[in-house]
Amino acid sequence: MPQGEEKISGNLIYRGRILNLRVDSVKLPDGGRAMREVVEHAPAVGVVSEAENGDLFLVRQFRYPAGEFLLEIPAGIVEPGEKAAETAARELQEEIGFIPGELNEVTRFYTSPGFSNELIILFHARDLAHSPRECDGDEFMDVVRLSRDQLKDLAESGEIRDSKTLTAIYWYLSR
Amino acid sequence: MPQGEEKISGNLIYRGRILNLRVDSVKLPDGGRAMREVVEHAPAVGVVSEAENGDLFLVRQFRYPAGEFLLEIPAGIVEPGEKAAETAARELQEEIGFIPGELNEVTRFYTSPGFSNELIILFHARDLAHSPRECDGDEFMDVVRLSRDQLKDLAESGEIRDSKTLTAIYWYLSR
Numbered sequence: 001m002p003q004g005e006e007k008i009s010g011n012l013i014y015r016g017r018i019l020n021l022r023v024d025s026v027k028l029p030d031g032g033r034a035m036r037e038v039v040e041h042a043p044a045v046g047v048v049s050e051a052e053n054g055d056l057f058l059v060r061q062f063r064y065p066a067g068e069f070l071l072e073i074p075a076g077i078v079e080p081g082e083k084a085a086e087t088a089a090r091e092l093q094e095e096i097g098f099i100p101g102e103l104n105e106v107t108r109f110y111t112s113p114g115f116s117n118e119l120i121i122l123f124h125a126r127d128l129a130h131s132p133r134e135c136d137g138d139e140f141m142d143v144v145r146l147s148r149d150q151l152k153d154l155a156e157s158g159e160i161r162d163s164k165t166l167t168a169i170y171w172y173l174s175r
Numbered sequence: 176m177p178q179g180e181e182k183i184s185g186n187l188i189y190r191g192r193i194l195n196l197r198v199d200s201v202k203l204p205d206g207g208r209a210m211r212e213v214v215e216h217a218p219a220v221g222v223v224s225e226a227e228n229g230d231l232f233l234v235r236q237f238r239y240p241a242g243e244f245l246l247e248i249p250a251g252i253v254e255p256g257e258k259a260a261e262t263a264a265r266e267l268q269e270e271i272g273f274i275p276g277e278l279n280e281v282t283r284f285y286t287s288p289g290f291s292n293e294l295i296i297l298f299h300a301r302d303l304a305h306s307p308r309e310c311d312g313d314e315f316m317d318v319v320r321l322s323r324d325q326l327k328d329l330a331e332s333g334e335i336r337d338s339k340t341l342t343a344i345y346w347y348l349s350r
Contacts, residue, residue, distance in 0.1 A: 004237040062179040063288035112286040113238035163338040170345030
């Protein structure tokens with residue numbers, strides 16, 4: 001079994017609202033030293049939200065760090081005390097106005113393992129029942145319903161520019 | 176056209192080796208205010224590296240922020256003055272010991288647009304010619320060659336836990 005990297009010391013640079021920044025000194029497998037910048041971020045969920053005819057619901061919102069509007073699957077941070085499946089159901093209601101009758105975990109993945117521990121837990125929601133949409137105060141988003149053909153075109157043309165959403169769409173189309 | 180968010184003021188919290196952290200105050204579409212935490216990160220490349228029989232080359236390395244070993248496509252940060260295609264070719268040589276005869280951009284995507292501007296430019300490399308492997312001093316990784324069936328199994332079983340790599344594999348299998 002190969003060796004990993006061991007933490008020698010850590011320095012908390014910033015404690016914030018959705019992230020913390022830490023700079024650690026680590027011991028490398030060959031005994032050398034290195035520094036590692038780590039953005040701590042809570043786990044988040046993303047949801048493949050399937051309508052009865054196989055369409056998916058996506059949301060379009062402005063993403064300030066990217067500086068542009070992005071088409072994404074419904075997603076959100078797992079709040080303290082919440083189970084990931086609860087977050088998925090809550091985000092569906094808040095973002096697209098549905099409650100899932102069936103909700104299954106697909107897979108989980110790191111978004112940027114070179115500098116962050118953010119983990120996305122991907123769910124597949126089906127048997128969707130309408131429920132009033134309730135957005136967070138500082139979230140402004142449009143719901144977009146897309147067919148399998150449209151999803152394929154948008155992914156291949158470069159119009160989907162969010163990693164978790166590309167993973168979700170290609171996974172969905174591969175089934 | 177919906178409105179985005181406008182920067183009112185910014186505060187640089189940390190300037191580091193692979194990332195900077197900024198906290199901005201922004202004006203929302205409804206005139207309200209919010210704060211946005213932004214991790215600035217240089218663009219990076221990821222490379223779908225195809226052998227002549229359709230196998231792909233992945234690398235296994237310890238990812239300190241994730242705290243575990245991950246299987247990923249070859250990848251790396253675009254250095255100042257470098258074109259993304261040059262980074263892709265350089266990383267292939269450094270990480271798996273090949274020079275690509277053919278190199279095409281597939282797509283580009285943000286890894287975590289909720290808190291970072293990191294953009295991954297995904298390439299597809301073919302017609303690979305051997306060339307001595309040259310790793311960076313603090314990189315320790317193993318090269319793994321996988322068939323299409325193995326890639327499918329690893330993606331579906333949850334053993335691939337890196338977002339760009341899942342996107343890359345599902346894209347590759349969809350072709």
